[in-house]
Amino acid sequence: MHAIVIREPGDPGVLEWTEVPDAAAGPGEVLVEVAASAVNRADVMQRRGFYEPPPGASPYPGLEVSGRIAALGEGVGGWRVGDEVCALLAGGGYAEKVAIPAGQLLPVPAGVGLVEAAGLPEVACTVWSNVFQLGGLKAGETFLVHGGGSGIGTMAIQLARAFGARVLCTVGTAEKAERCRELGAERAVNYREDDFVAYGPYDVILDNMGAKYLARNVESLATGGRLMVIGLQGGARAELDLNALLRKRAAVHATSLRARPLDEKAAIVAAVREHVWPLLEKGDVRPIVDRTLPMAEAAEAHRLLEASGHIGKILLSG
Structure with a gap:
């Protein structure tokens, strides 16, 4: 089979579509032919040499796929060869085939195309686990997501709105602001011209920036507010005002999905199937896809992602 290999840490040019050993389904796994x-962003960090796959995971990039089941490993039930699925991965998605723990599989939602379903697992699992399971966002609360035009942002806006929250986001362009408002954001704050703190306080904030926004995020939290940090695009180290947290009885959570134990991932996937998939099948929430490129053009896809001009997900078709 073929897969995208990272020849060495570096710019997008180090990604190479080449022949690699065939993947096979082990006990409790399913082999998926990737559509x-x-x-x-984690793929970009891995390509640069800053985000190694967890022990035992595939060395190839790619944290989510869609496709058809090609084989079932020992002990796997509830699935059949030929089923159309999408899945959350610890790695290996940029390939023709990938072996996946059965607990991380999801059916392709009714009304969603097989290719576009590849853009759902990572964002749905990230948003559900952080905003709703850990962050406890409730109807009537105010929610802020940074990077509203991203894959995470476009899903977070839709889900928060679907569950009755008041939704705001930050964006970098007028085009992204307009699209985010169409998806359900009450206000899209252009961070190049305005300060999101002015429109708080926020009960839950989903943050991909880390250090750069930490002080302002804490400043803009409501009493009992929850800050969920899922990325470090703005750096890893900053000063935290604990007194501000104490006064507000607020919390800061920093989480990641990739290295969690299999049982934790399976529980998140099951919750997403229960709570998010019905919204997709009703059309209340939908995958937002900016463009789809051939798998062999992964380097160009990485360049586009790093330029940050996209809205929603960039997909690689098998």
């Missing part, structure tokens, strides 16, 4: 994968 599409999606590009995530």
